Amino acid sequence: xxxxxxxxxxxxxxxxxxxxxxxxxxxxxxxxxxxxxxxxxxxxxxxxxxxxxxxxxxxxxxxxxxxxxxxxxxxxxxxxxxxxxxxxxxxxxxxxxxxxxxxxxxxxxxxxxxx
Amino acid sequence: xxxxxxxxxxxxxxxxxxxxxxxxxxxxxxxxxxxxxxxxxxxxxxxxxxxxxxxxxxxxxxxxxxxxxxxxxxxxxxxxxxxxxxxxxxxxxxxxxxxxxxxxxxxxxxxxxx
Numbered sequence: 001x002x003x004x005x006x007x008x009x010x011x012x013x014x015x016x017x018x019x020x021x022x023x024x025x026x027x028x029x030x031x032x033x034x035x036x037x038x039x040x041x042x043x044x045x046x047x048x049x050x051x052x053x054x055x056x057x058x059x060x061x062x063x064x065x066x067x068x069x070x071x072x073x074x075x076x077x078x079x080x081x082x083x084x085x086x087x088x089x090x091x092x093x094x095x096x097x098x099x100x101x102x103x104x105x106x107x108x109x110x111x112x113x114x115x
Numbered sequence: 116x117x118x119x120x121x122x123x124x125x126x127x128x129x130x131x132x133x134x135x136x137x138x139x140x141x142x143x144x145x146x147x148x149x150x151x152x153x154x155x156x157x158x159x160x161x162x163x164x165x166x167x168x169x170x171x172x173x174x175x176x177x178x179x180x181x182x183x184x185x186x187x188x189x190x191x192x193x194x195x196x197x198x199x200x201x202x203x204x205x206x207x208x209x210x211x212x213x214x215x216x217x218x219x220x221x222x223x224x225x226x227x228x229x
Contacts, residue, residue, distance in 0.1 A: 042205045103164070105161075106158035108157055
């Protein structure tokens with residue numbers, strides 16, 4: 001039984017560059033979530049998908065951020081024109097919605113450092 | 116709007132001693148409540164959750180939490196901690212009508228001292 005995986009685990013980039021992260025959820029989980037976690041803070045919700053549909057986006061998700069889940073399986077989160085303030089841990093979680101409740105299972109995260 | 120407060124940013128405790136990590140929330144409606152643990156360099160793991168029913172919830176690794184509606188609290192307890200419990204603990208809340216959007220507190224760093 002494999003859990004949620006994220007790739008890469010670490011990414012160092014220069015300001016202004018574009019980066020893309022990948023998340024592979026637990027097989028057959030229909031919901032996928034992205035969070036951002038900065039040092040000393042709890043995760044902040046960014047967006048989530050049910051199957052391939054993106055159902056909600058946080059105001060934290062500026063126009064430079066885009067997320068996709070094209071086939072309802074893995075998801076990508078792209079950040080364009082990175083800024084130093086984008087440095088954070090990006091967490092992915094997945095869940096299987098059953099009877100109106102679900103438990104989110106988190107991946108190990110991708111740590112982004114923008115120089 | 117919902118929010119979660121974890122008053123203690125760091126809690127040092129000796130091994131085999133009891134511990135309580137405090138969590139208070141604000142919400143105008145009924146809520147679901149969660150505790151997650153994050154070990155170093157790992158993702159978050161669900162310890163326990165309160166959806167409805169009994170206000171005392173038991174979770175994994177010997178942890179339990181009690182929901183107190185009047186005090187809007189959901190404190191986490193363990194009667195005897197181990198070195199392996201050293202981690203970051205996050206309290207979180209969501210609304211039943213918006214179960215998907217989980218709001219996390221800032222976290223409490225538990226350090227177990229041998």
